[in-house]
Amino acid sequence: MLTIPxxxxxxxxxxxxxxxxxxxxxxPVLNHRGAEFKAMLTECQQRLKPIFGTAHDILLFxxxxxAMMEAALANVLSPGDAVxxxxxxxxxxxxxxxxxxxGAAIDTIDVEWxxxxxxxxxxxxxKQRTYRAVVMVHNESSTGVAYDVAAVGAxxxxxxxxxxxxxxxxxxxxxxxxxxWGADIVVSASQKxxxxxxxxxxxxxxxxxxxxxxxxxxxxxxFADFRRARASLEKDGTPFTPPVTLVYGLLEALHMIxxxxxxxxxxxxxxxxxxxxxxxxxxxxxxxxxxxxSSATVVSMKxxxxxxxxxxxxxxxxxxxxxxxxxxxxSQTGKVIRIGTMGMVxxxxxxxxxxxxxxxxxxxxxxxxxxxxxxxxALDALAVSA
Ligand SMILES: *Cc1c(COP(=O)(O)O)cnc(C)c1O
Numbered sequence: 005m006l007t008i009p010x011x012x013x014x015x016x017x018x019x020x021x022x023x024x025x026x027x028x029x030x031x032p033v034l035n036h037r038g039a040e041f042k043a044m045l046t047e048c049q050q051r052l053k054p055i056f057g058t059a060h061d062i063l064l065f066x067x068x069x070x071a072m073m074e075a076a077l078a079n080v081l082s083p084g085d086a087v088x089x090x091x092x093x094x095x096x097x098x099x100x101x102x103x104x105x106x107g108a109a110i111d112t113i114d115v116e117w118x119x120x121x122x123x124x125x126x127x128x129x130x131k132q133r134t135y136r137a138v139v140m141v142h143n144e145s146s147t148g149v150a151y152d153v154a155a156v157g158a159x160x161x162x163x164x165x166x167x168x169x170x171x172x173x174x175x176x177x178x179x180x181x182x183x184x185w186g187a188d189i190v191v192s193a194s195q196k197x198x199x200x201x202x203x204x205x206x207x208x209x210x211x212x213x214x215x216x217x218x219x220x221x222x223x224x225x226x227f228a229d230f231r232r233a234r235a236s237l238e239k240d241g242t243p244f245t246p247p248v249t250l251v252y253g254l255l256e257a258l259h260m261i262x263x264x265x266x267x268x269x270x271x272x273x274x275x276x277x278x279x280x281x282x283x284x285x286x287x288x289x290x291x292x293x294x295x296x297x298s299s300a301t302v303v304s305m306k307x308x309x310x311x312x313x314x315x316x317x318x319x320x321x322x323x324x325x326x327x328x329x330x331x332x333x334x335s336q337t338g339k340v341i342r343i344g345t346m347g348m349v350x351x352x353x354x355x356x357x358x359x360x361x362x363x364x365x366x367x368x369x370x371x372x373x374x375x376x377x378x379x380x381x382a383l384d385a386l387a388v389s390a
Pocket of ligand 1 (some may be wrong): 068095141145
C-alpha cells in the first residue's frame with residue numbers, strides 16, 4: 005500500500021485531512037440517487053449554510069475551486085458582457101484569464117499585491133460602466149490578505165452588477181456572511197479550510213444572481229450549468245454523479261466544525277495565524293502583506309535577501325518533512341513562502357512549523373536572532389490570546 009511516512013502537509017491547500025474525515029471517505033459507495041445518500045447531501049446543505057452565511061441554495065459539483073470560479077462567471081455572462089475584476093494576487097489574475105477565455109470584456113482594479121483595497125474605487129468604476137459582475141477574491145492565498153467583502157458588497161448591492169466572490173481558501177476559516185454582505189455568488193472547494201480531500205466544488209447563489217442565470221443567451225455551458233444543479237437540488241440530488249465518498253468526508257468535516265462551534269473554529273484560525281505571524285517575524289522574516297489585513301488562513305512571508313524561496317521549501321520538505329508552499333505566480337518566484345493555517349490546525353502544528361523553519365534557516369546560513377526566537381514569540385502570542 006502506498007504510504008508516505010512523517011509527512012506534514014502545511015500548505016495553504018490542500019490541507020491535512022483529519023483522521024475522522026479520512027475514514028469517512030473509506031465507507032462503501034452508495035447509490036448516488038438513493039434515499040441514504042440524498043439525506044447526506046441534504047445534511048451537507050444544511051450544515052454549509054451557516055458557514056456561507058446564507059439562506060440560499062448551495063450547489064455541489066465534482067471539481068476543484070477553479071472549476072467553480074469558471075462556473076460562476078459562465079453562469080451569468082453573455083458573450084461580450086463587461087466584468088470588473090479586482091486583481092490583488094494570483095487568484096484575481098486567474099479570474100482575468102477565465103473571463104478572457106469566456107469572451108468577457110474585462111476591466112480590472114489592480115491592487116498592490118499584499119495591499120489593501122479601497123471599496124470607493126469599485127464605486128467609481130460602477131458609475132462609469134455597466135457591469136454584469138464585479139469579481140473579487142475573499143482570501144488571496146498568494147499574498148496572505150483577507151479582503152473586506154462587506155465593503156465591496158455595500159457598493160455593488162444597489163447596482164445591476166452581481167458580486168462574485170472566491171472564498172475557496174477563506175470559507176470555514178474566516179467569516180463569510182454572504183447574505184448580509186451582499187455577495188451574489190460565493191464559490192469554494194473542499195480541500196482548504198473545509199479540511200476535506202480535494203474534489204468537491206461549492207457555489208452559493210443569491211436571488212439576484214438567479215435572475216441573471218435564468219435569462220437566455222448566456223455563454224454555453226453544460227456540466228456546470230447552475231440551472232440544472234438547482235433542478236436536481238429540488239429533488240435532493242445532483243445532476244450528475246457526485247464524488248460520493250468525498251461527500252461523506254465533507255459531511256464528517258461539517259460535523260467536526262459544528263462540534264467545535266463555527267465561532268470557535270474561526271477564532272482558532274485567527275489566533276493560530278497571529279501566533280505564526282509573530283513567530284516568523286521573530287525569526288527575521290517580513291510578512292509579504294500589510295499586517296493589518298492579514299489572512300487567518302495563510303501566512304505569506306518574504307524570503308530574506310540572498311536566499312531563494314524554493315531552497316527553503318525544498319529543505320523543509322527533505323530534512324524536516326514539513327511541506328509548505330513557495331510562490332505560484334511568476335512575479336513572486338523565489339521571493340515568497342507560504343504556510344497554511346487553515347483546516348484542522350493546532351498550536352502544536354504552529355510550534356512545529358516554527359521549529360522546522362528556524363532549523364532550516366540556520367542550515368541555510370541564516371540562524372535566528374536568538375535560539376527559539378520564533379517559538380517563543382508564538383508562545384507569547386498564544387498566551388495573550390488564550
Ligand atoms: C486554492 C484556491 C483556488 C482553487 O484552486 P484549485 O486548485 O482549482 O482548487 C481558488 N482560489 C483561491 C483563492 C485559492 O486559494
